[in-house]
Every structure is written in C-alpha cells, then in structure tokens.
Amino acid sequence: MPRSNIYTVLHKLEEKGAILRIDGTESTRYVPVEPEELIRRIEGCFQVALEAARQSLRQVSPQVDYKHIWNTQGYQSMLDSARWLIDGSENDITLAIWPLEAGALGANLERASQRGVNITTLCLANCPQKCELCRGRVYRHTVESIQDERWLMVIPDGQEILAGGINPDGETQAVRTHQTLLVVLATLYIHQYIALATLLHDLGSRRGDLLGQQTINVLATLAPGVISAEWLDRLQ
Known part of the structure; x- marks a missing residue:
C-alpha cells in the first residue's frame, strides 16, 4: 500500500470501529479492536440497518394478498x-x-x-x-x-x-x-x-369379512387410472 494512503485507510478503519487510536505525547498509535468486540459492533450496525430497511419497506410496500395462488x-x-x-x-x-x-x-x-x-x-x-x-x-x-x-x-x-x-x-x-x-x-x-x-x-385380513363387497368396490375404484387396483393393500 502506498504510504500516502496509510492514514486515509487508518481513518476509515477507525470510523468503522475496527481499530482504536492512542494519542501519545510524541506519536499516535493504532491498535486493532478485539475480534469478539468487532463482531458485536458489526452485528449491531447490521441490525440497525436491517431494522431501518424493514421500516422503510413497510411504508412503501403494500401487504401481499396471499388469497391469490x-x-x-x-x-x-x-x-x-x-x-x-x-x-x-x-x-x-x-x-x-x-x-x-x-x-x-x-x-x-x-x-x-x-x-x-x-x-x-x-x-x-x-x-x-x-x-x-x-x-x-x-x-x-x-x-x-x-x-x-x-x-x-x-x-x-x-x-x-x-x-x-x-x-x-x-x-x-x-x-x-x-x-x-x-x-x-x-x-x-x-x-x-x-x-x-x-x-x-x-x-x-378381516377387511373382507367386515366390509360389504359394495364398500370394497367403491374404495377400490375411487380414482381409476391414478391409483392402482391394489392401493387398499398398500394403504395399510
């Protein structure tokens, strides 16, 4: 990285909360933020942006009518x-x-x-x-x-x-x-x-004894061409 860009990059990292600046009597030092703290900061910023987007979309987007298919x-x-x-x-x-x-x-x-x-x-x-x-x-x-x-x-x-x-x-x-x-x-x-x-x-196996033949015939022919003739046996 060109030396002329170093302070610009450091300033941007500081604005994003990724580093901390330590001002001394003779010099200024920059140290990285602890990883867990940085992640929490990023999560917080993301949640704020997400909530703002949610509120904006609610104002401009009508509720979807799911009574359509x-x-x-x-x-x-x-x-x-x-x-x-x-x-x-x-x-x-x-x-x-x-x-x-x-x-x-x-x-x-x-x-x-x-x-x-x-x-x-x-x-x-x-x-x-x-x-x-x-x-x-x-x-x-x-x-x-x-x-x-x-x-x-x-x-x-x-x-x-x-x-x-x-x-x-x-x-x-x-x-x-x-x-x-x-x-x-x-x-x-x-x-x-x-x-x-x-x-x-x-x-x-008692089905044939307990159900009338007419009932069995009706059940077996409910969906001809779609359900096979043996579907009652496989249904169990």
Missing part, C-alpha cells in the same frame, strides 16, 4: 417458503412429507414443537420403522403420487398451504395460498387419508 419454482425456494410457514405457526401444523424434506425442515419443526405447536405428519414414504426425521404425531402410510413425484404439503394453523411436487430429476414446482377452499381440501385430504389408512390397518 402464488407459484414458485425451485427446490430451495420451496423449502424456504416451508421454513417461513413453520417458523410462523402458532397452534398446529399439518404435514404430508417425504423423509428427505423432513430432514431439511427438521430444525424448524423441532423449534415449532418446543413452542408447543401440535404437529400432525403423514409420512408419504411409509417408512417401515420409526425414524428421527419426522416430527409430532407421525402416521406412516403409502400415498401413490402421480408420475413418481415426491410431494410436500405444509398447512400452518389451518390458514395457508404450501404444496409442492419434486419430480425424479429434481425439478420442483410449488403453490402457496390462503384460499380457504384449497386449504380445507388439502387438510381434509391428509386427515381423511390418515383415518382411512388407520382403519384399514386395524381391520387387516
């Missing part, structure tokens, strides 16, 4: 939206999730659980044994998705839904909305799927 692409974008919804939940969260996404959202779900949020999880992979990835009340049942996609549904407090699909190539598309109809439909889908699978599991 917002589309998003990209796996990380979907996970970021899921984390935001989980972190903002107050009472309950309803989830339909695969282990990979359960692991990615694990820290957020754990914090929600510690806040007292009730978590209901439908494990779409039907893991044969309990694992540490899913949180809350976990129900493990097979759900046959379309075109082998992994699905993710996050419904916090029954107010909003994030629903996404990840195809085998990793391409991800998701929607997010406050629309009551879609929130209720998705919540009922998860809850009723859990209820049906639990009942079928409890009936086991």
